[in-house]
Amino acid sequence: MSTPDVLVVGGGTGGYSTALRAAALGLTVVLVERDKVGGTCLHRGCIPSKAMLHAAELVDGIAEARERWGVKATLDDVDWAALTATRDDIVARNHRGVEAHLAHAGVRVVAGTARLTTARSVRVEGVPGQGALDLTARRGVVLATGSRPRTLPGLVPDGSRVVTSDDALFAPGLPDSVLVLGGGAIGVEYASFHRSMGAQVTLVEAADRILPLEDADVSRHLTRALKRRGIDVRTGARLLDAEVRKAGVRARVRTVRGETLAVEACRLLVAVGRTPVTEGLGLSAAGLATDDRGFVAPVDWTRLETAVPGVHVVGDLLPPPSPGLAHASFAEGLLVAETLAGVPSAPVDHAAVPRVTYSSPQTASVGLSEAEARARGHEVDVDTMPLTAVAKGMVHGQGGMVKVVAEKGGGQVWGVHMVGPHVSEMIAESQLIVGWDAHPSDVARHIHPHPTLSEAVGEVFLTLAGRALHQQ
Template sequence: MSETDANTTDVLVIGGGTGGYSTALRAASLGLRVVLAERDLIGGTCLHRGCIPSKAMLHAAELVDGIAEARERWGVKATVDSLDWPALVATRDGIVERNHQGVAGHLRTAGVRVVKGTARLTGPRTVRIEGAGEFTARRGIVLATGSRPRLLPGLAADGRRVVTSDDALFAAGLPASVLVLGGGAIGVEYASFHRSMGAEVTLVEAAGRLLPLEDEDVGRHLARGLKKRGITVRTGSTLTGTELLADGVRATVRTPKGEELVVGAERLLVAVGRAPVTDGLDLAAAGLAADERGFVAPADWSRLETSVPGIHVVGDLLPPPSLGLAHASFAEGLLVAETLAGLPSRAVDYATVPRVTYSSPQTASVGLTEAEARARGLDIKVNTMPLAATAKGMVHGQGGMVKVIAAADGAGGDGGLPWAWGSPRSNEVESGGEVESSGKTGAVLGVHLVGPQVSEMIAESQLIVGWDAEPADVAQHIHAHPTLSEAVGETFLTLAGRGLHQH
C-alpha cells in the first residue's frame, strides 16, 4: 500500500473525546474506514479530567458522608480516623486507566486507526496531522476538539492556589478551605466534594440561584441541602478582587446588597464555564469560521453538518441547544457516523437529554422548566412533592423533591418543547415534508428531581418526556414501596386525579 493509500480514509475524526471516539466506533462498525487524530489521550476531558475522575472522588465523598450520618443519626459510633490521599488518588486513577484502556481496546478491535498528533484542516476534505502527513477523507471530516475551562480576565490558574475544574482534582492534597466561583453543575459538585472531605467551603454564583439554567425550585432545594451541610452559599454575588498569598487567596465578594465581603481560602476553584477549543484547527482553510462565542455551528442540525458539505461537528464545539454533556456527545457521534454511512438521519432531541448534578444532594432534570413552559405561553399543570413525604425519603433524611410539569388538557401534546430542528418526534409522522401532530394532550413537559441518588432515577422520566406520556399513562404503573422512586409515581397519580398520600 502506498503512503497516499494509507493516508486516504472514509472518515477522519479530529478529537478523541466522547463525541469523537463514539463517531469513530459507530462509523467503523458500519464498514467505513476511519482515522482518529488525538493530540493528547483518548477519552478526552470527560474520561481524564472531568466526568469519571470527579465521580470517583464524589463516591469516596459519599462514603465519608455515610460515616458521619451513621454516627449522627443512627447511633453507629464510627469516625474517620484519617484520609490516605495517595490511596484515594490511586483508586481514582486506576478507574480512569481501566476505562482508558477499554476505549483504546474498542477502537483497535473496531479497526479505527488512531494517530497521535495535532491536526489542522487544510481543505474541505483534507487534514494534516503533525508527524503523520496529510490525510484525505472521502466521506467527511468530524470536528470533535472539545472545550477547556474559562478563566476570568486577569486571573491565572497556578494549579495550587487558583485552580480550574480541569486540575482541581490533581492539585496536591486536600485544602482546609475552598472558595468555589461558579454555581453551575461543576462548581456545585466540587463544593460538595470538598465539604465532604472536611473543608470550609464558600460557593459564589453571580446569578440569583444555583444551577441557573435549571428549574427555580431545583436551585432552591439544592441550596437548602448544601447550606444544611455547612456550605456558605452566596448567590447574586460577584468576585471583585483577588489577592494571592503565600498560602492561599484573599478574595473580595460583592453581595446583592452591595456589601464587600473578604473571603480567605487556601484554594480558589474557578468553575465559570467552558470554552470551545478551535485554536490551531485552521477552520478558514476549509471555509469555516467559529461564531463570536467560539462555537462551530452546524448549518443542518438534523445531520450536524456545517456550511461546508461533509464537515460535521459533535460535542463541546456545538453551540446551544447542544448541552455540552458527554452523553449528548455519544448521541451526536452516533448520528454523524450514521449520516456519513448514508443511513437515514434523525436530529438529536436535546429536550429529552437528562441533566444531572452529582453533588449531595443530587439533582436530575429532563425537559422544560416551569419558567420555560410559562414563557412559551403554555397552559400547564405543576405538582411538587417533597421526598420527605415518603418513608424512604425520611430514611435518607436529605430532603429533596419531585416536580412535574405537564400540559393542561387541550394544551397540545408537544407543548412547545425545543426539539424541532428538522425531524419529528416519536409520536408524530412526516407527511409531504411537514410534521403533523398526533393531537395528544396533557403530555408531560418536564421532570425535576433533587435528593439522594436521583441521578439513577431520571431514566424513567426521560422516557416519559421523550414518549410524550401523560400523567394518566404513568399513574397506571406501580412503583415499588418503600422507594424514593415512588415519590415520582405519587406525583403523577396526583396530576392524574388519583392522589393517594398527596392531595
C-alpha cells in the same frame, strides 16, 4: 490509510463514539487525538470527579452513621494518596477499555495535532516516528475537539492555589478552605466534594441562584441543602479581585446587598464555564468560522453538518441547544456516523437530554422548567412531592423533591425535576416520559416499587392524572 472514509479530529466522547459507530457500519475511520482518547470527560472531568464524589459520599456516610443511626463510627483520616490511586486506577481501566474498543473496531488512532488544510483534508503534526502526516477523507470530516475551562481576567491557574475544573482534583492534598467561583453544575459538585472532606467552602454565583439553568425549585431546594451542610452560598455576588499569596488566596466579593466580603481560602476554584477549543484547527482553510461565542454552528441540526458540505461537528464545539454533556456527545456521534454511512437516523432531541449534578444531594432533570414552559405559552399543571413524604425518603433523610410540569388538563409532560439522594439513577424513566411525549395518565397506570425513592415519581403522576393516593 491516508484516505479513510471518515476522518475524526478529537478523541473525546463525541469523537470516539463517531468513530466506533462509523466503523461498525463498515466505514474506514482515522481518529486523530493529540492527548489521550476519552477526552476531558474520562481524564479530567466526569469519571475522576464522580470517583472522588463517591469517596465523599462514603465520608458523609460515616458521619450519618454516627449522628443519625447510633453506629459509633469515626473517621480517622483520609489517605489522599490511596484515594487518588483508586481514582486513577478507575480512569486508567476506562482508558484501556476505550483504546481496546477502538482497536477491535478497526479504527486507526493517530497521535498528533490536526489542522484542516481543506474541507476534507488535515495535516497532523507531531506524529510519533513520522513528524507530519497528511490525511484526506472520502466521505467527511468530523470536528470533535471539545472545550477547556474558562478563566477570569487576572486569575492565572497554577494548579495549586488557583485551579480550574481540569486540575482541581489533581491539586496537591486536601485544602482546609476553598472559594468556588461559579454555581453551575461543576462549581456545585466541587463545593460539595470539598465540604464532605472537611473544608470550609464559600460558593459564589453571579446569577440570582445556583444552577441558574435548572428549574427554580431545584435551585431553591439545593441551596437550602448546601447551606445546611455548612457551605456559604452567595448568589447575586461577584468577584472584585483576588490576591494570590504563599498560603492561598485572599479575595474580595461584592455581595447581592452591595457589601464587600473578604474571603481567605487555601484554594480558589474557577468554575465559570467552558469554551470551545478551535485554536490552531485551521477552520478558515476549510471555509469555516466560529460564531461570536466561539462555537462551530451547524446549518443542518438533523445531520449536524456545517455550512461546508461533508464537515460535521459534535460535542462541546456545538452551540446550544446542545448541552455540552458527554451523553449528548454520544448521541451526536451516533447521528453523524450514521449520516455519513447513509443510514437513516433520527435527529438528537436535545430538549430531552437529562441533566445531572452529582452533589450531595444530587439534582436531575429533563425537559422544560416551569418558567420555560410558561414562557413558551403553555398553560401548565404542576405537582411537587417532597421525598420525605415517602418512606424511603425518610430513611435517607436528605430531603429533596420530585416536580413534574405538564400541559394543563392532563396533557403532555414537559419536564421532570428532582433533588435528593441517587436521583441521577432515577431520571432515565423521566427521560423516556418526556422523550415519548407521554401524558400523566400514561405513567400513572404503571406501578412503581415500594418502598423506593422512585415511588415519589409515581405518586406525582398519579396526582396529575386525578388518581392521588398519598398526596392530599
